[in-house]
Amino acid sequence: MANEIIGAVEQAIYLIVTLNPELIEITIRSLYISLSATLIASLISIPIGGVIYYYEFHGKRTLINLIQTLYSVPTVIVGLFLFLLISQRGPLANLNLLFTPEGMIIGQVLLILPILIGFTVTALIGVSNQIKELAIALGANAYQTIITIIKEARYAIMGAVILAFGRAISEVGVAILIGGNIRGFTRVFTTTISLETSKGNIELSIALGFILLAIALIINLMLNYLQGRE
Amino acid sequence: MMHIVELEKIYKNYEKLQVLKNINMKIKRSTSTALVGPTGSGKTVLLRLINLLEKPSSGTVYFEGINANASSNASLKIRRQMGMVFQKPLAFKGNVYDNVAFGLKIRGDKKDIKARVKETLETIGLKGYENRNALKLSGGETQRLALARAMITNPKLLLLDEPTANLDPISTKKMEDLILEINSERETTLIMTTHDLSQGQKLANRMIILNDGHILQSGKPDEIFRKPKNKFVADFVGIENIMNGEAEEIGDGLVSIKTDSINIITVTEKRGSVNLSIRPDEITISKEKVKTSARNVIQGIVEEIVDTGSLIRLIINAGELFTVFITRESLTELEISIGTPVWMNFKVSAVHVF
Numbered sequence: 322m323a324n325e326i327i328g329a330v331e332q333a334i335y336l337i338v339t340l341n342p343e344l345i346e347i348t349i350r351s352l353y354i355s356l357s358a359t360l361i362a363s364l365i366s367i368p369i370g371g372v373i374y375y376y377e378f379h380g381k382r383t384l385i386n387l388i389q390t391l392y393s394v395p396t397v398i399v400g401l402f403l404f405l406l407i408s409q410r411g412p413l414a415n416l417n418l419l420f421t422p423e424g425m426i427i428g429q430v431l432l433i434l435p436i437l438i439g440f441t442v443t444a445l446i447g448v449s450n451q452i453k454e455l456a457i458a459l460g461a462n463a464y465q466t467i468i469t470i471i472k473e474a475r476y477a478i479m480g481a482v483i484l485a486f487g488r489a490i491s492e493v494g495v496a497i498l499i500g501g502n503i504r505g506f507t508r509v510f511t512t513t514i515s516l517e518t519s520k521g522n523i524e525l526s527i528a529l530g531f532i533l534l535a536i537a538l539i540i541n542l543m544l545n546y547l548q549g550r551e
Numbered sequence: 552m553m554h555i556v557e558l559e560k561i562y563k564n565y566e567k568l569q570v571l572k573n574i575n576m577k578i579k580r581s582t583s584t585a586l587v588g589p590t591g592s593g594k595t596v597l598l599r600l601i602n603l604l605e606k607p608s609s610g611t612v613y614f615e616g617i618n619a620n621a622s623s624n625a626s627l628k629i630r631r632q633m634g635m636v637f638q639k640p641l642a643f644k645g646n647v648y649d650n651v652a653f654g655l656k657i658r659g660d661k662k663d664i665k666a667r668v669k670e671t672l673e674t675i676g677l678k679g680y681e682n683r684n685a686l687k688l689s690g691g692e693t694q695r696l697a698l699a700r701a702m703i704t705n706p707k708l709l710l711l712d713e714p715t716a717n718l719d720p721i722s723t724k725k726m727e728d729l730i731l732e733i734n735s736e737r738e739t740t741l742i743m744t745t746h747d748l749s750q751g752q753k754l755a756n757r758m759i760i761l762n763d764g765h766i767l768q769s770g771k772p773d774e775i776f777r778k779p780k781n782k783f784v785a786d787f788v789g790i791e792n793i794m795n796g797e798a799e800e801i802g803d804g805l806v807s808i809k810t811d812s813i814n815i816i817t818v819t820e821k822r823g824s825v826n827l828s829i830r831p832d833e834i835t836i837s838k839e840k841v842k843t844s845a846r847n848v849i850q851g852i853v854e855e856i857v858d859t860g861s862l863i864r865l866i867i868n869a870g871e872l873f874t875v876f877i878t879r880e881s882l883t884e885l886e887i888s889i890g891t892p893v894w895m896n897f898k899v900s901a902v903h904v905f
Contacts, residue, residue, distance in 0.1 A: 460631040460657055
């Protein structure tokens with residue numbers, strides 16, 4: 322068994338070093354899907370977070386609690402929810418999103434929205450109220466004040482974006498349920514690892530695992546850097 | 552003439568706490584007003600109401616005759632004609648340039664931003680600071696940056712909340728000089744809060760004394776000093792040892808002020824008939840005439856001894872009546888009783904001429 326693993330690891334390193342086409346293709350697709358999802362979710366979440374932060378309204382605390390609860394929603398639940406919406410019998414069936422990279426992107430967006438909104442609100446609250454007042458006193462309107470505070474919290478928000486990307490690229494529930502692990506079309510890191518392993522295709526899984534670990538390492542380094550800037 | 556700011560029957564409550572009670576005031580254009588009062592007197596809240604950062608619980612704030620809180624749009628428009636410097640030195644992340652240019656950028660006033668920032672920085676003594684990290688400035692520099700940021704938009708009204716409260720003496724002096732300059736050269740109307748009476752006197756041509764949310768007295772500083780309306784104002788302005796006399800130069804840069812009965816040596820630019828006061832805590836007492844660096848050495852007779860609880864207050868007659876505080880230990884040590892002759896010593900800098 323040990324020999325088998327060592328052999329598989331050697332094979333995996335060989336796949337990486339020789340830039341195996343399938344490996345590269347899966348890597349690029351994974352990055353494409355998760356980066357797109359992170360970008361889209363950020364564009365939605367940061368303004369929403371800004372609005373939640375800026376305005377005082379009834380139920381604000383409850384809303385923030387609800388968002389924070391959704392941080393840990395299981396990925397398969399999000400996958401299932403979206404599946405029911407876009408599958409052939411679902412209300413959004415005619416969008417033809419099931420088993421497409423676009424469908425996966427939407428799923429990952431849904432998955433990381435709560436983290437991004439919640440962390441954005443937390444980051445903005447972390448900026449001193451005096452800075453908010455300073456902006457207002459200097460004549461900023463609501464929109465300009467929110468932008469100013471977002472700029473003040475930029476490193477913390479970037480940290481949230483990176484964390485969200487980490488959650489997107491490492492999740493498997495949405496990727497399998499919505500993507501379906503179709504070779505050459507929707508196959509990504511996590512679906513390959515979870516499904517190919519059982520088929521005995523260990524080398525590819527281990528190689529992808531290495532790359533995923535490397536991405537995790539890069540994310541961690543970036544987070545450390547940003548926290549240093551804070 | 553229309554007043555730039557007018558407050559009418561202003562009340563402000565936080566829940567059950569009443570912090571401002573029936574405030575009525577009118578501020579003339581190009582004047583400089585100091586809101587003076589102890590911590591918790593409501594002066595900062597009053598300034599924030601004028602800046603429209605807060606709304607009164609009842610009453611009306613008028614800016615150039617217009618109800619300033621009529622709508623949020625109106626408030627924004629009016630607030631953009633003001634500048635505000637907060638008590639705590641504060642900067643946005645980024646460089647000095649972006650901080651100073653903030654007000655211009657958000658007003659969409661993009662003309663000559665670079666030149667205007669440069670000019671403003673020169674005025675406040677931060678020439679060439681454009682690319683410095685604003686968060687790495689000293690407290691004094693940050694406060695001047697705050698002043699630059701507030702004045703670059705050429706506000707009609709500049710509000711300063713305890714502008715020197717967090718500064719060292721040198722930075723305080725610089726800041727005070729700048730404030731005077733802005734008021735006299737730019738004719739900007741100024742309203743500042745301060746707990747420091749002498750600062751109010753130095754920087755403002757009108758003082759408003761606040762306590763417990765009420766306006767106790769307003770008027771010219773020397774008027775308040777000479778004619779406090781009530782005991783609080785008198786106590787607060789610390790009127791003790793007030794005399795008047797003729798100021799006359801006696802060489803060495805010194806001035807002698809002759810009252811009806813004594814001479815007091817000080818340094819002042821003023822000549823002729825002047826008022827002076829000496830803070831009781833600046834006067835030391837000795838039984839014998841001692842050699843000290845103090846230029847003023849005056850003998851008198853103890854007329855009254857009052858135990859205030861913490862200190863002993865002596866009333867000493869030296870032709871003029873002096874109030875002096877000493878500790879209980881000193882009273883016993885010096886064997887002072889009513890009728891004891893004592894020497895009072897105080898430096899030229901202890902004499903405040905106004």
